[in-house]
Amino acid sequence: MFGILVSGILKTGRAALGAALGLAVLSGGSIAGKDMVAIAADPVRVGEINSYSGIPAFTLPYRQGWQLAVSEVNAAGGVLGGRPLEVVSRDDAGRPDVAVRLATELITRERVVLLAGTFFSHVGLAVSDVAARYRMPFLAAEPLSDALTWSRGNRYTYRLRPSTYMQAAMLVEEAAKLPVTRWATVAPNYEYGHSAVAWFKSLLAERRPDATFVAEQWPALGKIEAGTTVQALALAEPEAVFNVTFGADLARFVREGSQRGLFRDRPVVSLLTGEPEYLGPLGAEAPEGWIVTGYPWDQIGTPAHTAFRDAYQARFGEPPRLGSVVGYITLAAIAAGLDRAGSTDAEAVVDAFAGLELDSPFGPVRFRAADHQATMGAFVGRLAVEDGRGRMVDWRYADGADYLPSADDVAALRPASAR
Amino acid sequence: MSVYLVQALSGVAAGSVLFLISVGLTLVFGLSRVVNFAHGSFVMVGGYLGYTLTEAFATGPLGFWAAIALSALAVGALGGLIERTLIRRLYGAPELLTLLATFGVGLILKDAARLVWGPDDLLGARAPGLGGSVAIVGTPFPTYDLVLCAIGPIVLALLWLLFHSTRFGLAVRAATEDREITAALGIDPARLFTGVFVLGATFAGLGGALQVPRQAITLDLDLAWIVEAFVVVVIGGFGSLPGAFLAAQLIGQVQAFGILIVPEITLVGVFALMAVVLVVRPRGLIGGVVVPVRAAAASPATRAPARAGAWQRLGTAAAVAGLAALPLVADPYRLIVVAEALILALFAAGLHLLVGIGGLVSFGHAAYFGLGAYGAALTVHHLGWSMTPALVAAPLAAAAGAALFGAVCVRRHGIYLAMLTLAFAQILWSAAFQWTALTGGDNGILGIWPDGWAAGPTGFYLLTLAVALTGLAVVRRIAFSPFGFALRAANEAPARAAALGLPIRALHWAAFVIAGGLAGLAGGLYAFAKGSVFPQVLSVAVSVQGLVIILLGGLQALSGPVIGAAVFHGLETEIMRATELWRLWLGALILILVLAGPGGVAGAAGALVRRWTGERERAAGADRS
Structure with a gap:
């Protein structure tokens, strides 16, 4: 009995070995000499951390985005003259302490040459601090907090996505054109909400000294009591509303607001609402006429974007979201940065990112040397409902470079150690 | 109008x-x-x-x-x-x-x-x-x-x-x-x-x-509702149907009109309300049932933990030696993970003193962990202190907080006490969240790294090991001190303990302060282990984690918190690296452990050892007869 078992295992083992050898021969035979060098070369390992189990609706499209970019980079011969790019990815579950542990793991055990990723601002800040301590380049993909590149910036941290300040500045430009002066604001009660409202107020005051803010509401993130919040805003009789809520809070705010007539004859200026991640779940109830920042994925016809969208849809069978674009550009930028550095040396890579330029689905993107912020922009437009779903109309691309303070101004914002 | x-x-x-x-x-x-x-x-x-x-x-x-x-x-x-x-x-x-x-x-x-x-x-x-x-x-x-x-x-x-x-x-x-x-x-x-x-x-x-x-x-709907549902139940009085209705309506109105006066009230409103109600009307609006939440069943199975036998001493010595020698064989990441488990063990040991021995269930032990973490981080960030004084400040800050909150909490019993601890923790959490000038709000405090000889992974690991072992030794010493026995007596036979003249409230208060101080020490270490502190250290999740650890480890054994911390942290880190469905696997493993050994891992191990030694003794007895 035992003998049969053993011989069975041996047989299976031999079969597997044979199959593996056969595959190796097959693949070896089909690869041309030049590619053999690339396969044999040491891969360049990039550490990637994001909140895949914490906020999957956003981070899963993001992951598909960077997976696409990695395939394209490697298909085109990899980086640093033929070395394949390899991403070691980890899930931080939305917790900064977990992210810190994983960042250390990636640096010390997985021997990555660079860190990337993160969604939440506090997670991004925690990882940026680890990066500075270990002198490891870190490209923050999605966090919005201004602190990441300004008040708490450091030499090793760069950020891709347009910051809270930039997105607020884009909307202020539109808000200033409106024939209204009495504003009310509603924002989630945490750093992102507070800094978005603060920037909106101060930037609008520069363009429209006559603007007044008559009410503000700070619902707890994810727990908005929408009915009473809407009523409290209406009580102040504002002429326009600036909204920063998003996700589940936004859906409740929109429903209660439209049922209670808050948006009747009142323009609303709203951060991020045009992003497919937030617009999609609203379906036919997308609030028409709102002025938003976002990503009209179905309408951008530039060759770079069309190529990206087609490749993405072909591979994943679904349209890209903003996270997909962010993930894609993140890894594309890393490949470009490594090539520009010419080595995997941390200091060389950090220096290479300063002023790094690349073409992206959104157009040219440059990493500013002054504050390590990328000039990736966002689309500004109005919401409309067509065929039972929300779309952005009358949109334009707001290039991030036009919505950032000058190099001298940001130099004063960054700590001395970061320069 | x-x-x-x-x-x-x-x-x-x-x-x-x-x-x-x-x-x-x-x-x-x-x-x-x-x-x-x-x-x-x-x-x-x-x-x-x-x-x-x-x-x-x-x-x-x-x-x-x-x-x-x-x-x-x-x-x-x-x-x-x-x-x-x-x-x-x-x-x-x-x-x-x-x-x-x-x-x-x-x-x-x-x-x-x-x-x-x-x-x-x-x-x-x-x-x-x-x-x-x-x-x-x-x-x-x-x-x-x-x-x-x-x-x-x-x-x-x-x-x-x-x-x-x-x-x-x-x-x-x-x-x-x-x-x-x-x-x-x-x-x-x-x-x-x-x-x-x-x-x-x-x-x-x-x-x-x-x-x-x-x-x-x-x-996220589950977490969005569970904590507020608890608040309703507490304010209304546990088990009271009209109480729950009244409390829910009261919260609805307080939220509705509170935001007209102070829009930022949304984070703290319900918890402040709960704290006020519990202080004024200890059993809720409509006096709910008085429920002594017993951490351990008062059955004959409950017994004073035995002093360590020779085998246990040997095992402990071997474990300590193994931990001390770990830097020789482990890579930095392994050291970091073990250091985190040690910090959690220290945190849980204090909680175990409170819950397992004192019978005082705290749903808000994160308050003291967080006070320690913020105590250390704030002294480094604002006062420019180095690591050593900051690590002294951490337990002191937490013990001070525990002394203050504990004085109010020990006047309540059972689940009401537990919910009052939760209320205080939530109030501290929202303070850390919103007092941006002091705490940096949810962007936290960065750059709290260990300095000098403890800067490297090995140095910090050895520091953590030394502090944690000292803390655990102190807990053990306390558990077998007259104070520890008095605390146990007040838990298991409160009426008799009171009749013997034991100052029960003072005992409970002291246990609160000690447990708070230990949690603060753990929090201080955690701040330096992570290099940054965020309001999450004060969150319900951390309090629950502490309870899960001591329950997993087993409430009856002093080694429970250590074993629980090792099992929980080990499982969590490994499962999280392996799968995004880590909640599913962690939850399933917790259920298996709960069903297999209600006495926790330490309890199950203890039962095995007893059975083995018992059989040996019986066998020895049979030989003699």
Whole structure:
């Protein structure tokens, strides 16, 4: 009995070995000499951390985005003259302490040459601090907090996505054109909400000294009591509303607001609402006429974007979201940065990112040397409902470079150690 | 004026929903003393089922309401299944163990919902015929909210009838008052427990399904509701039906008018209200049942932990030597993970002194962990202190906080004490969150790294090991000191302890301060281990983690917190690296551990050892005879 078992295992083992050898021969035979060098070369390992189990609706499209970019980079011969790019990815579950542990793991055990990723601002800040301590380049993909590149910036941290300040500045430009002066604001009660409202107020005051803010509401993130919040805003009789809520809070705010007539004859200026991640779940109830920042994925016809969208849809069978674009550009930028550095040396890579330029689905993107912020922009437009779903109309691309303070101004914002 | 009327009505609608969601929790707790952490998950599942069923059937009002009712019943059935297969096995076990089990169920249900419904928010259709609004003295008000305003009182009336004019209801009330007598009268408590659990889950499901026309259904619905449901139950008085209704409506109104005066109140409002109510009316608005939450069953099985035998001493020495030698073989990452487990063990050891030995259940031990972490971080960040004085400041800050809060908390008992600790922790959390000038708000404090000889992974690991071992030795010393025995006596026989002249309140207060100081020390170490501090260190999640660790490890053994920390942290880090469905696996493992060994890992190991040594002794005895 035992003998049969053993011989069975041996047989299976031999079969597997044979199959593996056969595959190796097959693949070896089909690869041309030049590619053999690339396969044999040491891969360049990039550490990637994001909140895949914490906020999957956003981070899963993001992951598909960077997976696409990695395939394209490697298909085109990899980086640093033929070395394949390899991403070691980890899930931080939305917790900064977990992210810190994983960042250390990636640096010390997985021997990555660079860190990337993160969604939440506090997670991004925690990882940026680890990066500075270990002198490891870190490209923050999605966090919005201004602190990441300004008040708490450091030499090793760069950020891709347009910051809270930039997105607020884009909307202020539109808000200033409106024939209204009495504003009310509603924002989630945490750093992102507070800094978005603060920037909106101060930037609008520069363009429209006559603007007044008559009410503000700070619902707890994810727990908005929408009915009473809407009523409290209406009580102040504002002429326009600036909204920063998003996700589940936004859906409740929109429903209660439209049922209670808050948006009747009142323009609303709203951060991020045009992003497919937030617009999609609203379906036919997308609030028409709102002025938003976002990503009209179905309408951008530039060759770079069309190529990206087609490749993405072909591979994943679904349209890209903003996270997909962010993930894609993140890894594309890393490949470009490594090539520009010419080595995997941390200091060389950090220096290479300063002023790094690349073409992206959104157009040219440059990493500013002054504050390590990328000039990736966002689309500004109005919401409309067509065929039972929300779309952005009358949109334009707001290039991030036009919505950032000058190099001298940001130099004063960054700590001395970061320069 | 009409605006204020509408604001009040909006508050009533919110209060109605809150009542539906909380009523099951209060009924279940009142009858069976089960602290059901999965209650919020029932709300979430109710929401998802409501979404699916209304999308499928809701072409008209009939279909819509049928779909809502069906969702509620389905969640009730799920609750019945969980009660029958899991909770039932734990009624004889320490009551806190059901908390651990339902925590595991909550983890599993969250990932299960993600697998079934996907990660995206789902916004359902509005209720047919109720999608618009009606003018109330000129101000538009959603028709659906008007329906919600009515549903709350209707459910209250129906439940009142159920509990006052049916045989089942009378039996439940009797069993809530006195379980043993009711059982002695020939009423099967098991059937009552199942019935009430199903009832509670049904209303949680109803509350969730009724959210479909109001909000998107998300995977975060469980946590969004569970803590507030607890607050309602506490403010109303545990087990009190009208109390829950009154408390839910009070919270609805406080939120509705609070935001008109102080818009930032949203984070702290309900917890401040709970703290005030508990201080003024210790048993809630409508005096709920007095429930001593016993961490461990007061059965003959409870016994003073034996002093370590020769084998145990040898084992401990070997473990310490192994840990000290770890830097010789382990890479930096392994050292970091083990250091984190040691910090958690230190945190849990203090909590174990409070819960396991003192019998004082704290749902807010994160307060002291966080005070320590912030104490260390603030002295480094604002005062420029180096690591060593900051690590001294950490336990002092936490002990001071524990002395202050503990003085209020020890005047309460059982679950009310536990909820008061939670309230204080939440108030501290919102302070850390909103006092941006001091704490950096949710962007936290960065750059809190160890300095000097402890800067490297090995140095910091050895520092952590030395501090943690010292802390654990202190806990052990305290447990076997006269103070420790007095604390145990006050827990296991309060009346006799008081008759002997033991100052019970002072003992409890001292235990609070010691446990707080140890948690603070752990928090200080954690700040330096992570290099940054965020308000999350003060969150409910950290408090629950502490409880999970000591329950996993076992409350009866002093080694429990250490073993629990090692098992929990090891499982969590490894599973999280392996799969995004880590909640599912962690939850399943917790359930297996709970069912396999209600005494925790240390308890199970101890039982094995006793059986082995017992058999040996018996064998030896047989030889002699």
